[in-house]
């Protein structure tokens with residue numbers, strides 16, 4: 001047995017208003033005045049002076065606003081990298097992502113690709129990155145994905161939706177300021193928050209479970225239950241705790257894996273562009289057979305917050321469409337092995353998945 005030796009986020013700052021310290025944090029990392037910091041920012045913040053006026057810009061530093069209507073794509077990353085190389089004389093001093101999982105993943109991927117040749121699609125998979133990334137910083141503005149701590153950046157490529165999993169992927173610095181999440185719309189808060197809840201359930205009921213994953217997973221689960229089922233928290237406490245739940249949920253899957261909901265949600269995402277958070281909810285709602293207690297509790301949370309999930313999204317799909325989704329889902333072998341065990345292929349077949357997708 002050989003154990004994996006994982007890198008972690010090297011530095012983290014936590015606190016309401018800590019965003020005001022961003023300049024102090026990154027300025028020592030400036031290589032020289034022509035090596036800029038590039039800020040990738042969710043375009044939902046365009047024109048929002050409360051946030052953008054505090055982005056510390058000097059010399060050639062630049063803000064790139066990014067739409068999150070679609071999840072990050074490999075070609076999009078390649079384009080950003082090309083633009084940076086063409087427009088600046090020197091490699092950036094750092095890449096800073098400000099937003100949800102999409103923006104965090106974009107910052108990680110761009111930082112990696114600035115120091116690695118070729119196209120980002122060639123690095124989708126496990127441990128294919130050769131050179132360390134440019135210094136990169138993650139600043140979440142919505143909580144749940146765990147992308148702020150993870151060793152992956154999930155991209156949709158020409159052939160699959162798959163992460164660039166590598167030792168160079170984790171952020172060098174994360175800034176956790178729960179105040180940045182204050183304007184997240186209710187539905188989106190639930191979908192992205194449930195990503196964390198599903199991470200906990202999939203990790204805690206998986207065959208890969210170990211004390212490392214379990215301790216983080218149990219803490220994250222307890223926080224999710226408090227946030228989504230109790231009435232005792234103020235809004236600020238709830239924001240603070242969800243940010244930490246996301247962190248712990250991400251840490252929990254670092255040393256284990258996700259499971260059925262994620263595998264199937266990747267299929268929906270690849271074919272239909274259904275986004276990660278809501279996709280997990282749509283799938284998880286039908287997984288009683290695999291996660292009976294988790295699904296029952298999820299339904300309580302959904303009812304408490306009056307969330308209505310889309311129905312019938314697979315109603316008009318062709319056999320070819322089903323095949324595409326099923327192929328993507330089945331290709332994620334570690335997820336199935338974690339969820340079901342080494343012999344997962346005996347019970348998880350094309351037909352099992354088709355029957356499940358047909359319910360969604």
Ligand code: NAD
Nearest residue numbers: 068071100101102141142145147150152154183184192276
């Ligand atoms: P997201 O980044 O698309 O953000 C969701 C929505 O919330 C967007 O419409 C965004 O504009 C909005 N939003 C974000 N912050 C806001 C704020 N403060 N106020 C108002 N609106 C705000 O979605 P997400 O659920 O955070 O992340 C999903 C993405 O993360 C997917 O691309 C998924 O593949 C990826 N992901 C990555 C990992 C990882 O470990 N790398 C893990 C899970 C998910």
Ligand code: ZN
Nearest residue numbers: 145195199262
């Ligand atoms: Zn997830």
